[in-house]
Amino acid sequence: xxxxxxxxxxxxxxxxxxxxxxxxxxxxxxxxxxxxxxxxxxxxxxxxxxxxxxxxxxxxxxxxxxxxxxxxxxxxxxxxxxxxxxxxxxxxxxxxxxxxxxxxxxxxxxxxxxxxxxxxxxxxxxxxxxxxxxxxxxxxxxxxxxxxxxxxxxxxxxxxxxxxxxxxxxxxxxxxxxxxxxxxxxxxxxxxxxxxxxxxxxxxxxxxxxxxxxxxxxxxxxxxxxxxxxxxxxxxxxxxxxxxxxxxxxxxxxxxxxxxxxxxxxxxxxxxxxxxxxxxxxxxxxxxxxxxxxxxxxxxxxxxxxxxxxxxxxxxxxxxxxx
Numbered sequence: 001x002x003x004x005x006x007x008x009x010x011x012x013x014x015x016x017x018x019x020x021x022x023x024x025x026x027x028x029x030x031x032x033x034x035x036x037x038x039x040x041x042x043x044x045x046x047x048x049x050x051x052x053x054x055x056x057x058x059x060x061x062x063x064x065x066x067x068x069x070x071x072x073x074x075x076x077x078x079x080x081x082x083x084x085x086x087x088x089x090x091x092x093x094x095x096x097x098x099x100x101x102x103x104x105x106x107x108x109x110x111x112x113x114x115x116x117x118x119x120x121x122x123x124x125x126x127x128x129x130x131x132x133x134x135x136x137x138x139x140x141x142x143x144x145x146x147x148x149x150x151x152x153x154x155x156x157x158x159x160x161x162x163x164x165x166x167x168x169x170x171x172x173x174x175x176x177x178x179x180x181x182x183x184x185x186x187x188x189x190x191x192x193x194x195x196x197x198x199x200x201x202x203x204x205x206x207x208x209x210x211x212x213x214x215x216x217x218x219x220x221x222x223x224x225x226x227x228x229x230x231x232x233x234x235x236x237x238x239x240x241x242x243x244x245x246x247x248x249x250x251x252x253x254x255x256x257x258x259x260x261x262x263x264x265x266x267x268x269x270x271x272x273x274x275x276x277x278x279x280x281x282x283x284x285x286x287x288x289x290x291x292x293x294x295x296x297x298x299x300x301x302x303x304x305x306x307x308x309x310x311x312x313x314x315x316x317x318x319x320x321x322x323x
Contacts, residue, residue: 029241036245039218040253047253053210054254058301059261061200066262066287068192084159086147086166087174097145100171104147107169109162111152117145144173156183204304207254211247211308218243219316226317236317243313244306251305255298262289 040047086104088097094117105113151162163175219226226239266288289297 028238032242033245036242037249040246040249047250050210050214050250051253051257054207054250054301054305055257055261057203057206057210058254058258058297059265061196061203062258062262062289062297063265064192064196064199066266066289066293068189068196084149084151084163084166084175084177086149086172087176088145088147088171089173090144092145092171094145096171097147100169101147103169104149104166104172107162107165109152109158109165111150113150114148115145116148156186204300207251207301207304208308208311211250211305212312214250215243215247215309215312216316218246219313236314239317240310240313244309247305247307247309247312248302249305250309251302252298254305255301258301259289259294259297 088100092100097115097117101113101115104110149162149166151159153159159177163177166172167175229239
């Protein structure tokens with residue numbers, strides 16, 4: 001006799017049970033998210049103050065982050081204007097100066113060159129100092145021809161190596177470069193990054209404390225309810241879930257308020273900053289968060305709120321014992 005084949009009924013019933021369990025889990029998450037939001041709306045003033053405290057803690061590091069972004073943009077503009085001035089020998093004529101410029105342009109690491117003849121140099125010097133009549137009395141032009149070289153890489157080490165290579169070209173008398181301002185700017189940018197990171201960590205801890213203290217009070221106010229549901233078999237994950245959603249709502253609300261404060265601050269400072277830049281003959285606009293920055297801000301604030309709630313609930317659930 002052949003053995004009967006096993007019935008696939010067990011596999012068929014196992015799959016719907018898993019689906020039903022997952023649907024129940026998803027429904028409970030939705031219910032807890034809605035319920036926690038309603039509880040916050042029942043206490044609008046207290047919830048708003050908590051979110052405002054979170055927003056204030058987020059505004060300063062986010063504002064420093066935007067400032068560093070603007071400094072990096074300014075750094076890129078300054079790097080593009082970084083040049084070396086190569087002075088040629090006094091005996092070099094215009095034709096020879098043109099050949100030397102071509103030799104300099106052929107050097108590795110040179111982006112572009114511009115030849116300034118001795119006559120053009122004297123004209124620029126007279127215009128800059130306003131001494132046209134006095135310098136016109138000179139019998140000979142004491143200024144040599146020069147070549148302005150823009151390096152392809154504005155890093156201080158690369159510019160120094162390029163200057164050494166240009167100085168070895170025949171007909172070049174001196175190569176001048178001033179990288180002190182660029183190095184100072186890089187040092188300031190590195191310092192700003194470390195300060196922003198340190199303040200970001202400190203204020204993130206502040207957000208955790210604010211949310212944790214708020215959730216701790218919520219847990220204490222619902223202590224009897226937690227004891228009852230624990231007695232009938234509720235797990236810690238079940239009890240923890242509504243408080244985690246409350247912390248996430250606090251973090252999201254604080255992030256939205258911080259985004260609004262940063263936008264208002266940018267609009268408020270836009271006109272004075274533009275006027276200051278125009279006084280120096282430049283155009284500069286304060287950077288804004290944009291889509292990516294807004295997503296990062298809201299994501300970090302929501303995550304911090306959730307983490308603060310998780311730490312507070314775990315600590316206080318361990319202290320609650322059903323009686």
